[in-house]
Amino acid sequence: MENLINDRVKNIQISGIRKFYNLVVNYKDAVSLTIGQPDFTTPEHVKEAGIRAINENKTSYTQNAGLIELRKAAADFVYNKYGLLYNPENEVITTNGASEALDITFRTILSEGCEVILPGPVYPGYEPIIKLCGAEPVYINTCNSGFKLTAELIESHITDNTRCIVIPYPSNPTGCVLDSDELLKIGQLLKDKNIFIVSDEIYSELTFDGKHNSIASIPDLRNKTIVINGLSKSHSMTGWRIGFTFAPEYITKHMLKVHQYNATCASTISQYAAFEALKNGLNDAEAMRNEYRKRRDYVYDRLVSMGLDVNKPSGAFYIFPSVKKFGLTSFEFASKLLEQERVAVVPGDAFSIYGEGYIRISYAYSMEILEEGLNRLQKFILSL
Structure with missing residues (x-):
């Protein structure tokens, strides 16, 4: 069989x-x-919130997109930290970790024969999802550019089939980041192209030299960017499995359908713990x-x-x-x-x-x- x-x-x-x-x-x-x-x-206050949710019998389904108070807290978090403005009502989805956030993103924007540009070396979790969608990963060698995906490198790999570019910084496995000037150059290249950007920012709170920069903060790019984030690294909550997507409403409404049939909703208990993390653990x-x-x-x-x-x-x-x-x-x-x-x-x-x-x-x-x-x-x- x-x-x-x-x-x-x-x-x-x-x-x-x-x-x-x-x-x-x-x-x-x-x-x-x-x-x-x-x-x-x-953090102890986050664990206590999870325990409290169990004791108060907060164990039923939530809205597919997640608790509205959690989505508001998540939107406030990325606004206060990175200057990103998203409507929690229709531009934020709570997912089962950043992994599911990536899955519903790729399954929403990719179709047979599409190409997805990735910097190499890169986290190995992208390629399998891309291939399951019938799309093709296109790796760019960044070993000679300090492991950074540059506008020049991207431009030389864009084809008529390019549907998406993944911007995964801070990077797993290299730890490199892109500064605001480097992101602006990429923005100048992509602003008039019909290409989505998937910005994986799961390590955003672990940036050592200055503040994290998000490509979605560039006004010309917000409308084509899906930001992936979560609490696994920022609040040491790997097993709680809470991630988020931040994207324009016209994308989010379709991702929500994939999420609904894939998972219904993220763990309710974890969502209450995540709310505590974002509301009262801004600098955890x-x-x-x-x-x-x-x-x-x-x-x-x-x-x-x-x-x-x-x-x-x-x-x-x-x-x-x-x-x-x-x-x-x-x-x-x-x-x-x-x-x-x-x-x-x-x-x-x-x-x-x-x-x-x-x-x-x-x-x-x-x-x-x-x-x-x-x-x-x-x-x-x-x-x-």
């Missing part, structure tokens, strides 16, 4: 991040620097951001001292050093490192072909774990 399974589903591969993470269970003494899972707990990310900045500086300095070629991240909690000079593929390097020194990192080829020759290290771990992991990495490098 397996031959009857949808070919598009059969051809999807398990994420390279998860593949390598799953290998770690076979090495009981391994130090894992693989997963983008904050090591901070959900600040302490985490400050700690991640310290970890970034430590990890970056250690990698440089090891002689690795690496860009200093400006956001998120990942760093993406090159291992090309060792003459191993990224998978071979990561596998040998795990076998010899019991340190797990993610091979760069998990993030498209343009990630080959790199490894991703997550510093969403304590300083003690990072120090031990980097000591083992240094020992491994000296053995090569």
Whole structure:
């Protein structure tokens, strides 16, 4: 019967991040620097709001788009933080994490034969959804531009089939960001083109050097941009599964249909916790951001001292050093490192072909774990 399974589903591969993470269970003494899972707990006031929702029997369905008070709080949050103005009544949807937000976005705007421009290396979660829609990912090599998607690079890859461009900054896996001037140049290129922009801003609150800039804040681009965000990284709420889409009403009304038949609504309990996070936890990310900045500086300095070629991240909690000079593929390097020194990192080829020759290290771990992991990495490098 397996031959009857949808070919598009059969051809999807398990994420390279998860593949390598799953290998770690076979090495009981391994130090894992693989997963983008904050090591901070959900803020106490947010957890209490979730408990309160259960105790008050707030466990029934909400509106498909989510609690109106939550959507208002989400709209207020992105306005106060990033200057984005959205009507909570018809331009905001509460989703099951940013992952579902991406799914309903792509399924709404893509059709057979469309092309979606992506920077490479990039988070591997986009390609499977794009392909399930019958569309085609078009990767741009950003290794020579500081891992940044530039207007010049985009222009050279636009075709008559280009339907969408993904702007995923701060970036997973590189930690790079786009500043306002870089976004303006992209805006000048795209403002008169019938091309959607999907701006994945899930790491927006983890920007280290200055404020986060959203491409949707450019007036000429708001009408064609779908902003993806959520609380997994900003409030350490990965398991609560709360994300958001912010988009013009003419797009949102169609995304809402996909969301309705896909999930009905996000978890009601999680929505009440999310309301508390956004209403009374406007700056909950600040302490985490400050700690991640310290970890970034430590990890970056250690990698440089090891002689690795690496860009200093400006956001998120990942760093993406090159291992090309060792003459191993990224998978071979990561596998040998795990076998010899019991340190797990993610091979760069998990993030498209343009990630080959790199490894991703997550510093969403304590300083003690990072120090031990980097000591083992240094020992491994000296053995090569």
